[in-house]
């Protein structure tokens with residue numbers, strides 16, 4: 001995975017993130033984004049994202065922040081149809097799969113995420129572009145650069161301010177999933193696929209550590225919640241309401 005090809009999109013996205021937002025008039029105090037804060041929660045299947053998203057939402061509520069919780073795929077009406085095709089439909093070729101996840105993301109960013117951020121609301125999204133780079137790039141073995149550039153085009157350069165990666169061994173995730181029953185098309189992939197996905201998530205976090213919090217997803221939900229809260233507290237982004 002070549003990082004150099006990605007640096008121009010990172011620089012463009014950083015510029016987008018730090019521009020003063022005239023519509024909300026928010027000051028970028030202590031590096032606070034000049035709008036609501038975008039947090040992505042990522043991880044393999046069975047990583048415990050839903051539990052931590054519920055905690056994160058309560059944490060933001062307790063700070064008096066207005067927050068939108070959403071997900072990919074399926075954060076919009078269009079996205080719910082795409083989710084059904086992708087997770088519960090028949091075989092989808094790898095490139096078509098990458099394009100459908102990107103289409104879901106483009107519509108989600110344009111109609112849900114960006115409007116909320118610009119209105120000063122924080123957004124927590126259950127998965128974002130790292131899932132495409134991990135699942136389609138590494139899982140399906142497409143080019144990571146191409147999948148990332150496709151996503152950057154879909155989001156018009158929007159990146160999360162913070163990505164919380166819940167990292168669990170593949171067997172732990174699989175055991176949690178099997179307790180839930182009814183594996184979908186991605187969850188039914190072989191262990192090697194999920195190993196590649198896990199490895200890629202961790203590589204992504206190492207390529208830009210300031211934008212990630214990697215937590216051992218095998219810890220108790222309480223411990224993970226405390227680690228996440230401590231990181232959010234340390235950013236200074238949530239001092240005072242927007």
Ligand code: TMP
Pocket residue numbers: 045071072073087101126127128129131132133135136186187
């Ligand atoms: P989940 O929302 O229940 O976590 O399931 C979504 C599934 O879709 C999960 O297996 C990961 C997969 N996925 C991709 O393969 N690429 C993507 O870009 C996204 C957002 C999800």
